[in-house]
Amino acid sequence: MAHAAFMESPRDRELGAGVYNEKLGIWVFLGSEVMFFTALIGSYIILRFANPGAFAAPGEVLNIGLTAVNTFLLICSSVTMVKAFAAVHDGDQRQLKLYLVATVLMGAAFVGVQIYEYAHLLHDGFGPGGIREGSHLAERAAAGELSLGTPDPATAGIYGSTFFTMTGFHGFHVTMGVICMTYVTIKAFRGKYSATDHRGVEVIGLYWHFVDLVWIILFTIVYLI
């Protein structure tokens, strides 16, 4: 009996939690990611409550218009991702490939826009250490254009470090998602997914939607509040 059991393909084993292993795995991973981003966002909330004067008002330092377009881009990539899943679930290989390519391109565009935003902020003088002395932003702050409180060396770096930490880690997650999605797309073009077996598409989809979900929260609390 043991020999027969050994011969049994691991993938045909009885489903434990009622879902296949890869899906169980990604959900457990996403559970840990919720804790990870909760810690970052929780810290940001605590620091912001404790030092309201260390944070500029919406739109003064960060580019809301550009980021709103980027948010819309990520929302669009989320819908193309779920359309790709629906397509393979219904056996439509052509739409699967089409939507996966669209998702990869929009994800990569999101990362590109974020790199452009960072370059622009650093050029203006806003970095992980806060507002750089002698920079354009420092002049604006000195002229009273920014609603920052009186400069305090102890809290000067909070705004920059929280911003770059949260958006940086999210950008890293998006980048990893684009890389993994590219791999899934290549497999899709090789016909590896079918209506009865498309676990890779579903798993990367769950991850991608989670990344979109985190950005929805970050966009609001970092840029709009």
Add this chain to the structure above:
Amino acid sequence: MTSDTHEIKHPSYWTIWAILAVLTAAELGVAFLPWPKRVVVLILVGMAVWKALLVALYFMHLRFEKGRMRIFAIAPLPLTVIIVIAVLTEFVW
């Protein structure tokens, strides 16, 4: 290998996409309303949570998943509540 045995229903994804897009545009408007800061923050956070729920329920299919999968998704959320409560009790608005 069979995929999940339960039947995945496909809601109108484009409708949900339109709602998300409209909510994002609305957020941009609300952010600059000349209302008390606390009110604006509550509205914005409410809209963000609404959008996040739409993504979780319909794009991540939690709406159609079995109970056990929903538990996986919900399990870490108490940590979020604990941190927010810790913040609120630590600092008076």
